[in-house]
Amino acid sequence: MQDRIRISCSRQNLQQVRDFVRGFLLEAKRNDLQVNQVVLAVDEVVANFIIHANNEDASQFLDLLLVLAGPRLDIEIEDHGNTLFLPPGKAPNPDLRAYIQQGRKGGMGMALVSRIMDQVEFFERNSHTVCHLSKVLT
Amino acid sequence: MKVTAQPADTTLTLLLDGELDASSAVVLDTELNKPELLNYKRVLIDCQKLSYISSAGLGVFISHLQRLQDSNVKLVFYNMQEKVFNVFEILGLDSLMTIVPTEQEAQAA
Numbered sequence: 001m002q003d004r005i006r007i008s009c010s011r012q013n014l015q016q017v018r019d020f021v022r023g024f025l026l027e028a029k030r031n032d033l034q035v036n037q038v039v040l041a042v043d044e045v046v047a048n049f050i051i052h053a054n055n056e057d058a059s060q061f062l063d064l065l066l067v068l069a070g071p072r073l074d075i076e077i078e079d080h081g082n083t084l085f086l087p088p089g090k091a092p093n094p095d096l097r098a099y100i101q102q103g104r105k106g107g108m109g110m111a112l113v114s115r116i117m118d119q120v121e122f123f124e125r126n127s128h129t130v131c132h133l134s135k136v137l138t
Numbered sequence: 139m140k141v142t143a144q145p146a147d148t149t150l151t152l153l154l155d156g157e158l159d160a161s162s163a164v165v166l167d168t169e170l171n172k173p174e175l176l177n178y179k180r181v182l183i184d185c186q187k188l189s190y191i192s193s194a195g196l197g198v199f200i201s202h203l204q205r206l207q208d209s210n211v212k213l214v215f216y217n218m219q220e221k222v223f224n225v226f227e228i229l230g231l232d233s234l235m236t237i238v239p240t241e242q243e244a245q246a247a
């Protein structure tokens with residue numbers, strides 16, 4: 001099964017993205033905890049694209065594609081903005097004690113994505129950034 | 139995301155209702171940034187109706203934790219749903235923050 005959605009680059013649309021991913025996986029009868037983890041991973045990547053790559057420019061948009069084949073879930077998030085955004089797929093482990101001492105707010109999103117998904121990859125396609133996430137669901 | 143503050147003597151309870159993400163985290167941040175927060179001994183976070191948290195939500199708590207600790211204000215989470223607790227666990231934050239099952243335990247923490 002597969003499904004897709006297009007959203008504009010506003011953080012107000014994060015709820016719509018989560019509802020879309022949640023609905024897709026619940027229809028596939030996946031357990032609540034794993035559904036929440038995948039929803040979180042997608043939310044983090046989409047939020048990064050919206051906020052950091054597109055500066056919340058609502059005239060830009062993202063395409064999200066979900067493909068579930070047996071237990072394997074593939075997710076593709078394509079940013080149609082003009083700024084390439086290519087963080088390393090494997091995020092370093094954040095030093096949380098240091099973050100607390102520094103009162104730091106950010107820097108954990110991609111670490112969460114790395115720990116949840118089996119594969120995280122950012123690459124360029126037609127001058128746009130694409131993020132591919134995959135996971136074998138249990 | 140709705141945040142309801144319930145002050146009582148030396149304890150302030152914040153009831154979180156909804157999904158805490160990069161869009162709604164500012165609501166909680168505003169609440170935790172209030173100077174009067176430092177007048178309490180405990181700030182309890184009732185998570186019963188918190189159905190989702192992303193790194194932006196975690197970041198709000200992390201960014202205020204040291205300030206609260208420096209003022210001897212204890213930050214305690216309780217009534218947390220399993221899927222929300224799991225997000226703390228994935229990063230190892232469950233060992234750095236005080237998370238207890240019930241309000242009674244939160245009051246005693």
